[in-house]
Amino acid sequence: MEHDFVPTRQAGLDRLHAFAPDAGARYAAQRNFDSPEGVSQLSPYLRHRLLTEPEVIAAVRDIHGEGDAEKFIQEVVWRSYFKGWLELRPSVWADYRQGLKAARDRIATEGGLRKGWEQACAGATGIDCFDHWAQQLTGSGWLHNHARMWFASIWIFTLRLPWELGADFFLRHLLDGDPASNTCSWRWAGGLHTRGKHYVARAENIRRYTGGRFDPKGQLNETPDPLDGPPLPETRTLPDTPAPDPGLRTGLLLVEDDLSPDLPARDFAATATLSGASHRSPLKVAPGVLDFTDAALADARDRVAPDATPLLDADALATWARENALEQIVMPYTPTGPARDLLEGSGLPIVPVLRDWDRAAWPHATAGFFKVKKQIPKLLSAV
Secondary structure: OOOOOOOOHHHHHHHHHHHHHHOOHHHHHHOOOOOHHHOOOOHHHHHOOOOOHHHHHHHHHHHHHHHHOHHHHHHHHHHHHHHHHHHHOOHHHHHHHHHHHHHHHHHHHOHHHHHHHHHHHHOOOOOHHHHHHHHHHHHHOOOOHHHHHHHHHHHHHHOOOOHHHHHHHHHHHOOOOOHHHHHHHHHHHHOOOOOOOOOOOOHHHHHHHOOOOOOOOOOOOOOOOOOOOOOOOOOOOOOOOOOOOOOOOEEEEEEOOOOOOOOOOOOOOEEEEEOOHHHOOOOOOOHHHHHHHHHHHHHHHHHHOOOOEEEOOHHHHHHHHHHOOOOEEEEEOOOOOHHHHHHOOOOOOEEEEOOHHHHHHHHHOOOOHHHHHOOHHHHHHOO
16 A cells, blocks of 8 residues: 555545455564555544544454454554553643753754754755655655654664654654654653663664665664653543533534544534644644645545534634634544644633543553553453
8 A cells, every 4th residue: 555645534444444454464474664565554544533443443353353453453552542641641742842942942053953953854864764764754744653763763862863853853744643642652762751761773673674775784873871851740630521511502623633523413503623733833834734634624524514614723713602602612522732732721611522432541541551451452342
């Protein structure tokens, strides 16, 4: 399969059905090789919930069973783990944004750092594999997960660039750029997610899993110390999500975090969509990302609410709510990230509806993945 991502639910279903027969032993054997052929390429659809985790897992389980599909199922659940981890520690997102601001201030005043950052983003470092991945990312909006790990490690430990700038580079260009998965993965590579445990890109590993296309022997820092940082914040409990009041005049709002809403049936006085994609970064977000998000929102309007009003910003949202005399705005739960940032502080009567899958998975993301992994049988029993 090529990575030409059509931002519709139907395209996601087509890709899922094409991949599902290979989601068992073939996926387990090939998933670490830097090739689109060995992986599902479903991440842009899962990120926007054009497809949901339960339906993707059900499709592969129906063919392979839980045992043979174990590796793929775990990969899907990793997304839920990261979402839950950040939702229990939302200050980590705020700290990342603050760290990004500090890093941008540095590149404005430190010429050497700015040059290194520009070369890394342009794919002009002289490290062939890294440069290839940088150009692939900016050209296609997608990278294999193993390449993302190598890239982050080289960015942090070999090029010695602030990790926040690397996370921002990914978030600006990845079609599947997810605040939780992206932030946590970069922190994990640097040794901040699980303190003292970092990911080290090694030339031999790159040579092996790129099929010999790249061999950066002698170019990488293979003995780095992990990054240091403040202690992890205490986890919070998930916020209460009361049911919508059936007696109130109600609007429906969709943002890009969940475009296959699972909401109680009711008549809505007005419907709208709002994108937070341009707020992924203080820098320019890639046009391909903005186009994908806008088209995915349009697809959701066509499927869910053909008369929905596309809104451009928080001011337009407030005007829409006022003009329609809305007493409450129902929407799928919006997790920590740019869209949530847009909504917070609006003063609008938003009623978020949390999916059963998230309610079951997220509270277990209090430490490493293992605690969520132990819950997989219970999660699957509801699929």
